[in-house]
Amino acid sequence: MSDYEIEVIEPAEARPLRRALLHPESTLEAVDHPGDTHPAARHVGAFKDGLLIGIATIHPQPMPGATRTGAWRVRDVAVEHGHRGRGVGALLLERLLEHAAEHEGVVAWATVRIAAFGFFERYGFTRSGAPIDDPHEGPQYLMHAGVRPLHRSWRL
Numbered sequence: 648m649s650d651y652e653i654e655v656i657e658p659a660e661a662r663p664l665r666r667a668l669l670h671p672e673s674t675l676e677a678v679d680h681p682g683d684t685h686p687a688a689r690h691v692g693a694f695k696d697g698l699l700i701g702i703a704t705i706h707p708q709p710m711p712g713a714t715r716t717g718a719w720r721v722r723d724v725a726v727e728h729g730h731r732g733r734g735v736g737a738l739l740l741e742r743l744l745e746h747a748a749e750h751e752g753v754v755a756w757a758t759v760r761i762a763a764f765g766f767f768e769r770y771g772f773t774r775s776g777a778p779i780d781d782p783h784e785g786p787q788y789l790m791h792a793g794v795r796p797l798h799r800s801w802r803l
């Protein structure tokens with residue numbers, strides 16, 4: 648049994664960790680994404696002893712270069728340094744993909760920092776095309792995975 652609780656959170660609750668772990672150069676308000684307020688968006692948080700230590704978001708958004716409907720974008724999966732390597736990121740990602748599956752999601756995609764490439768690959772995401780050079784966040788990969796097969800096969 649995990650020591651971590653995964654719960655639905657509001658986008659504003661994710662801001663401090665988004666900023667600290669992913670966008671330290673930004674203001675708190677600037678870490679919001681337009682998709683955060685999509686009616687079907689889901690924001691989840693990982694809590695340890697009542698403290699938020701991990702965050703992740705998913706919302707519907709067409710995948711660049713693809714015409715398939717049912718595309719969901721995974722954003723800002725991040726876990727506090729002291730809690731990494733304990734399965735928290737996996738729990739968060741699993742919860743996001745469950746949400747997409749429940750809403751007839753077909754594919755999940757993300758622009759992934761090179762340092763996190765192996766994490767997404769571990770869960771069946773594959774790369775599409777050349778690295779994207781993001782002026783703020785450096786090189787990133789566009790990665791995607793089918794939603795339903797992952798949902799069925801994931802049990803930690």
Ligand SMILES: CC(C)(COP(=O)(O)OP(=O)(O)OC[C@H]1O[C@@H](n2cnc3c(N)ncnc32)[C@H](O)[C@@H]1OP(=O)(O)O)[C@@H](O)C(=O)NCCC(=O)NCCS
Nearest residue numbers: 724725726731732733734735736737759760762763765766
């Ligand atoms: C990427 C991140 C969310 C992973 O969270 P985590 O809680 O440490 O991941 P988990 O412990 O759930 O790891 C699950 C599995 O993925 C693997 N994994 C985790 N991070 C990895 C990485 N960066 N590269 C390769 N494999 C990784 C783990 O080894 C584990 O594999 P196992 O089950 O075979 O042992 C975390 O490292 C993080 O917050 N990074 C900084 C923020 C970031 O870059 N987020 C991604 C934005 S695109």
